[in-house]
Amino acid sequence: MSDSQNDGAQGSGGVPDRMARPDIVALTGGKGGVGKTSVAVNLALTLARRGRRVLLLDADTDLANVSILLGLYPTRTLEHAMAGECRLADVIQEGPFGLHIIAGASGVQRCMDLDIGDAEGVLRELAGMERAYDAILIDTASGLRPAALHMIAASSLACVVITPEPASLTDAFSLLRVLQRRGYRRTPGVVVNMASGASQARAVYRRFAGATRRHLGMDVDYIGAIWRDESIRQSVELQRPVATLSESDPSSRQFITLSDQLLGHLSRLPARKVGLAAYWYHRSRRQQEASDQALPAPASGSAVARPDGNVPTGHGAPVAQDARPDARCRALFADLEQLLSEQSGDARLRQEALRGVSALLSRMASSEPEVSSPPPGAGYSRADFGSQDALLARLRSQPDSVRVDGFLAALSNTADQ
Structure with missing residues (x-):
């Protein structure tokens, strides 16, 4: 999940062109129950109310309840568009203040699993x-699901929603640790939700920021906070977000303040030259190139067009197959490693992979031909090494760093002298 493709685009004269792409913000969290979706919906509504053209993508593959919080019930989702049953524009629902919503459901994961050819039209x-x-706001799935991690990688800013609850902090820390191990190098933002007041919000942020800096060497930025509010809790039940109330309402004012802080933070970030479609295309191309390592190269002229209509050449061209057995073996294990990395939270998949590899090696070992007896005088010599029991005892006493062949050679040289 490299950030090299996410560097800022430069306009004329080397000045960043901030109008080239929308600001993409991923609202995420280490665990469920932190109010992530409520923050995403109210923040998106507030931005739209203030004249911004906003798209809210519900990318929570488990709950997908953005539309429900708004009292909308979609008949089509991103998955229908991926299946070719409708155009992507047909999936968009319009909410209050002209906010546009796309219900993602499992179509988000499907978008990243399809090859370039199948996803080309939607991309x-x-x-x-x-x-x-x-602006495009993304309500990601909570936790370490691959779809959520890729949404974060495709975004200008990842806003991690935390609460004063200790489990929220530890789970959010685990999320950032996984992102860092996968190559995430940008600075995440933090939104403290359900705080009792400004002092507690700042204290929670400082505790979390201190832990990430001390143990991960990663900085996090304070975006803002939302106080614990009974009106917000009731708004979920009533399917009427507080951002639709009067701007003078205290609950609505909280999100106006948060939106101002978010926009100020985004204005200081370098512009990006890619969006969601480009990120998905880039990932699909990498998957195809990895597959091409183990498959015959396609015929000339079969390259697939990018989302912008251009045909990839050079680095993006199909890679010829390396037919050497050792190369094919490495390619297969690379595919297995990538699968296990993408499904890092699936313990059953890891067990199945381990069971399959172990069974394969066992079958190979049982089918090996019997080794013929060594010629007279070859192999183990009692005169050189003494009894086998004594040899094993001496070998066990050696450090783990000692190689067996070197140990035996030393014994043999000692016997010759």
Whole structure:
């Protein structure tokens, strides 16, 4: 999950062109129950109310309840568009203040699993659609699911929603640790939700920031906080977000303040030259190139067009197959490693992979031909090494760093002298 493709684009004269792409913000959390979806919905509504063109993507593959909080019930989701049953524009629902919503459901994961050819139409449409918005907010799945991690990688800013609850802090810390191990090098933002007041919010942020800096060497930025509010809790039950109330309402004012702080933070970030469609295309291309290592190269002229209509050449061209057995073996294990990395939270998958590899090696060992007896005078010599029991005892007493062949050679030289 490299950030090299996410560097800022430069306009004329080397000045960042902030109008080239929308600001993409991923609202995420280490665990469920931190109010992530409520923050995403109210923040998106507040931005739209203030004149921003906003798209809210519900990418929570488990709950997908953005539309429910708004009292909307989608008949089509991103998955329908991926299956070719409708256009991507047909999936968009319009909420209050002109907010646009896409219900993602399992279509988010499917978007990253399809090869370039299958996803090309939707990606091309998404690439054109992105330019119509000032901001895209993504409500990701909680935890360490691959779809959530990739949404964070594709975003300008990851906003980690935490609460004063200790489990929220430890789970959010685990999320950042996994992101760091996968190559995430940007600075996440932090939104403290359900705080009792400003002092507690700052204290929770400082405790979390101190832990990430001390143990991960990673800084996090304070975006803002939302106080614990009975009106917000009731708004979920009533399917009427507090951001739709009067701007003078205290609950609504909280999100106006948070949106101002978020916009100020985004204005200080370097512009990005890629969006969601480009990220998904980039990942699909990498998967295809990895597959091409173990499959015959496609015929000339079969390269697939990018979302912008261009055909990849050079680095993006199909890679010829390396037919050497050792190369094919490495490619297979690389595919297995990638699968296990993408599904890092699936313990059953790891067990199945270990069971399969062990069974394969066992079958190979049982089918090996019997080794013929060594010629007279070859092999173990009692005169050189003494009894086998004594030899094993001496070998066990050696450090783990001692190689067996070197140990035996030393014994043999001692006997010759």
